[in-house]
Amino acid sequence: MKVLDVLLDLLFPPRCPFCDRLLGLEERLLCPRCQARLPWTREGEREFRVEFAARCVAPLWYQDLVRDSFLRYKFHGRRDQAGAYASLMSQCVLDRLWDEGPELVAYVPLSARRRRARGFDQVELMARVMARELGLPLAPVLRKVRHTPPQSGLRDPARRRANVLGAFAMARGAQVEGRRVLLVDDVVTTGATLGECARVLGSAGAAKVVCVALARAGQDGRE
Numbered sequence: 001m002k003v004l005d006v007l008l009d010l011l012f013p014p015r016c017p018f019c020d021r022l023l024g025l026e027e028r029l030l031c032p033r034c035q036a037r038l039p040w041t042r043e044g045e046r047e048f049r050v051e052f053a054a055r056c057v058a059p060l061w062y063q064d065l066v067r068d069s070f071l072r073y074k075f076h077g078r079r080d081q082a083g084a085y086a087s088l089m090s091q092c093v094l095d096r097l098w099d100e101g102p103e104l105v106a107y108v109p110l111s112a113r114r115r116r117a118r119g120f121d122q123v124e125l126m127a128r129v130m131a132r133e134l135g136l137p138l139a140p141v142l143r144k145v146r147h148t149p150p151q152s153g154l155r156d157p158a159r160r161r162a163n164v165l166g167a168f169a170m171a172r173g174a175q176v177e178g179r180r181v182l183l184v185d186d187v188v189t190t191g192a193t194l195g196e197c198a199r200v201l202g203s204a205g206a207a208k209v210v211c212v213a214l215a216r217a218g219q220d221g222r223e
């Protein structure tokens with residue numbers, strides 16, 4: 001552990017990102033109570049289909065503590081929670097997607113306007129930590145070119161697809177031809193956003209796109 005990390009831990013002791021309790025010295029990422037009660041995706045739920053992507057995984061369901069925690073992160077400035085989220089996703093990638101040989105970490109970006117309003121891009125921050133943990137380059141190859149109403153306001157899958165169609169493009173000078181891309185997002189519901197990003201990456205010549213999200217929001221009332 002670096003000296004700076006030790007000092008930061010003293011000044012801002014690590015908290016469980018889900019219940020916000022101070023973590024004990026032996027506890028990493030999250031507290032044992034949350035470890036036991038979080039809505040983890042089970043075998044058969046952890047992997048799901050997204051158009052234009054080879055495989056997609058998420059460690060959690062977006063409900064209860066996970067939703068409360070994520071809203072604190074996204075809207076109430078709790079950027080310290082990004083590290084634990086990223087580690088849970090990295091673990092999922094190592095367990096499930098590593099044999100796909102991802103070569104770079106891309107992410108679903110916010111529009112410039114929303115990023116300015118929020119002060120940070122919540123997915124970029126997680127992707128940055130993941131890239132470091134996985135030893136892969138962070139590649140901001142996508143950009144959002146059209147401002148879209150939040151997907152959460154739309155229930156119908158066809159409308160969600162239409163809402164994001166053409167909303168993303170390759171960043172200037174971005175190069176993914178022949179590369180295997182790991183694409184990161186936060187919450188996935190129908191997979192419309194991930195699918196659209198995977199389509200753009202595929203059109204730019206990516207050899208393969210695999211996706212990881214922090215959590216799945218169910219359409220069957222689990223959300």
Ligand SMILES: [Zn+2]
Nearest residue numbers: 016019031034
């Ligand atoms: Zn906890």
